[in-house]
Amino acid sequence: MARYNLGTVVSFEVTRTLTKRRFWIATLIVPVIIGIVVALIVGANSSTDNSVSSQKNQKFSFTYSDASGVVDPSIVKAVGGSKASSPSAAIAAVKSGKLDAYFDYPADPAKQATKVYGVDKGIFDNGKYSSVASSILTASAEAKVHDAKLTTLVKGDLPVDATTYDSSGAVSGGIGSVIPPLLFLAIFYVVILLLGNQMLTSTLEEKENRVTEMILTTLNPTTLIIGKVVSLFIVGIVQMLVFALPVVVGYLFFRTSLNLPALDLADLQLDPWQMITGALLLIGGFTLFTGTLVAVGAIMPTAKEAGQIFGVMMALIFVPFYGVTLIVSDPHALIVQVFTWFPYSAPVTAMLRNGFSSLSPGEAIGVIVEQFVLGVVVLRLAVRLFRFGSIEYSKKVSLSAVLPSRKAARAAR
Template sequence: MARHNLSTVIGFEFTRTVTKKRFWAITLILPLLVFGLGALIVASNVSTSNTADEQKNARFEFLYTDASGLIDPGVARQYGGSAIGSSAEGVEEVQIGGTTAYFDYPADPATEQVKIWGADAGLFQNSRYAAVAESLLSTSVEQKLDSPTDVAVLRGDVKTSTTTFKDGAVAPGFEAILPALVFLAAFFVVIVFLGNQMLNSTLEEKENRVTEMILTTINPTNLLIGKVVSLFLIGLIQIAAFALPVLIGYLFFRDQLNIPDFDLSGLVFDPQKMIVGALILVGGFALFTGTLVAVGAVMPTAKDAAPVFSVVIFAVVIPLYASGFAISSPQSPIVQILAFFPYTAPITALLLNAFGSLPLWQAIIIIVELFVLAVIVLRLAVRLFRYGSIEYSSKVRIRDVLGRRSTAPERAA
C-alpha cells in the first residue's frame, strides 16, 4: 500500500479540524466572550467614574462645623451647607431627621479625619457624603488662592510633554512597542486556545484504538510533523479570529467603547524586534506543540493528560505575573531565570523584546535554545508515539522507550 506523504497528513489533519462545528464554535465564541467582557469592564469603569463625578457634584442640605477655618461660607451655601454651633447639635439633627448630613471639619484636616454623619441612603449612595465634604474643602481652599496657576497646580491640571533620545535621534515611544507586542498576544492566544487541541492530536487516535492501523501506512515522523504543521495553520486561523473583533471594535465602535484613538501611521516597525519576535513565536510554538504531542503519546487518555496540560498552561501564565519586573527591572534574577528557562522563555522574551530590553546576544541564545529543544522534543515524541501506540490502558515509561532499540529501521516516507 502506498504510504501517505507529509502533505497528505497536513491536509487531512487541517481539514478534519476546521470542518468541525465545535472548532468554529470555540474559535468564535471565546474571542467574543473575551472582548464582550472587556467592553463590559470598560462600560462599568466609565459608569463608576461618572457616578463618582455625580456624587461629588451632588447638592443636598447639610450642616457643618469648621475648626480649621478653611471652609468658605459662600462656597458652603452653594453646596447647600449651613454652619451650626456645635458637633452635638449637628449629630442630633441628623438623628432626628432635621438635616440630611453633618460634616465636622477638624482643626487640621491634613492629619485629622473629617467626621461625617448622614441619613442612610444605601451603601453606595452613602459615599456621596464624603465626596461632597472633600469637594467642599478643596473648592474652599482654591478660593483662597489668588493665582489661577496655583489652582491648576493644586488640581493636578499641569500638562507635560516628554521627548527622549536614543543614538542621537528622537526615540519612539509606545509606537515602537505595540507592533512587537503582537507576537506576545499571538503566542498567548494560540497556546491557551489551541493547547488542548495539541494534546488531543495524538490522544484521539489512541483513544479510538486506530494507531496501529495508521502506523502501518504512515511514517510516524511524517504523521507527527504533519500534525504540528496543521496545528500551526489552525493557530493562524485562531489568531485571525481573535484579531477580527479588535479590528471591528476599533474601526466602528471606538467611541462607544472609549477606545483611545491611536495614530497607527506612527507605528515603528523595528526590523530586529520583528524578526526576533517572529522567531521566538515560531520556536516557542514548536516547543509547546512538541511537548503536548509527546504528552499525548505517553498518556492513555485525555483525563490522564489533563494535569500535565495544566502545568503547561501554568508555565505560560507565570511570566505574565512577573511582567512588572520584566518592564521595570529586566536584569533582575527572576526575569533572567524566566527568560532562559525554555517553557517560560517565549512569553518573557517576547515581553523583553517589545520593550527593548532583550539584547541581541540573549535573543540569539533563547531562539537557538527553543528551536534545538523543539527538535529534540519532537524526535522524542515520534519515538514515544511509535512505541506507545499500543499502550491503550497504561502510561508509557519514557525510560523504557529510550532504553529500547528500534527493532526495525524507520519506514521511508
C-alpha cells in the same frame, strides 16, 4: 503524492476541528464572557458616574461650620446651605430629622478630615453628603485662587513631555518600543494555552479510536505529524482572531467607559532586529512545544495519563514570570541566564528580554538556534514515537524500545 497527502491531512484536520461544536463552544465562551464583563463594567461605570454627578448636584437642607476660613458663603448659599449657629445644635437637628446634614470643616482640611453628619437615606444615597461637602470645599479653594493657571496647577493634572536617552546617546523609545516585541510573547501564550491540550491529544485521538494502523498503511508518519502541526497553527490563528474581536470592539467603542488609555500608534517604535528576533523566538518556541506535546501524546496510551505531563509543560512557560522583576532589572543574574538557556523556559524569558532590549545579538541567535534545532529533533522523535506507539494501547511506549541502542548501532555499521 507526499504533497497531496500533506494537503489532505491539513485540510482534514482543520475541517474536522472547525466543524466540531465543542471547538466553537470552547472558543467563543471566553469572548462571550469578556463581552458580558465589558457590558457590566460599562453599565456600572455609567451608573456610577451618573450617581456621583447627581449626588454632587443634589440639594438638601444642611448647615456648616468652617474653622479653616476657606469655605465661600456664596457657594454654600447657591447649593441651599447656611452657616450653623453652633455645632452641637446642628448635630442635634440632624439627629431629630429637622436638618438633613451638617458639615464641620476643620482648621486644616488638607490634613484633617471634614466631619459630615447626615440623616440616613440608605447606604447608596448617603454618599451625597460627602460629595457635596467635598465639592463646596474644592469650589471655594478655586475661587480664592483667582487664576486659571494656578487652579490647573493645584489640580495636579499637568502635561509632561519626557525624553530619555539610551547608552549610545540616541533617544530611547520608552514604552512605545517595548510593546511591539512583547506582542510576540502574548501571541505565544495565547497559542500554547489555547492549543496545548489539542497538541497533546492530536495523535491520541486516532490511537484511542484504534484507527492509526489503518491510517499508517496509506500515509507516511512524518507527513501525518507535520500535517497535524500545520493544522494546529491554522486553527490557532482562527482562535486568536476570535479572541481579539471583543478586545478590538471594546477598545474602539467603549474605551472611555472602560477607562482604557488612549493608544497613539505614532508612539510605537518598530525596531527591525527586535521584531525579527521576536518572530523567530515565537516560531521556534511553538515548534519545540508542539513537537514535545505531540511526542508525549504518542507515548501515552490515554489522554488522562498525558494530561499529567501537560500540567508540567504549562508550568514551565509560567516559571519565568516568578522572576520577571529580576529579568527586567538584572538580566545577567545567574537564574535569569538559566531561564534564558533552558529550552522550555527560554522562549518566554528571551522574548521578555528582547522586549526590554536586554537580549544581546549573540544570546538571541543562540536561543533561536537552540529552539529550532531542538524543535526539529523533538519533531523527528515524535514521528518515531508515533510510528512505534500507534499500536500500543495499554501502556506507555518505552524510549529504550524506540531509540536504537549503541549495540544495535555498532552492528549496523
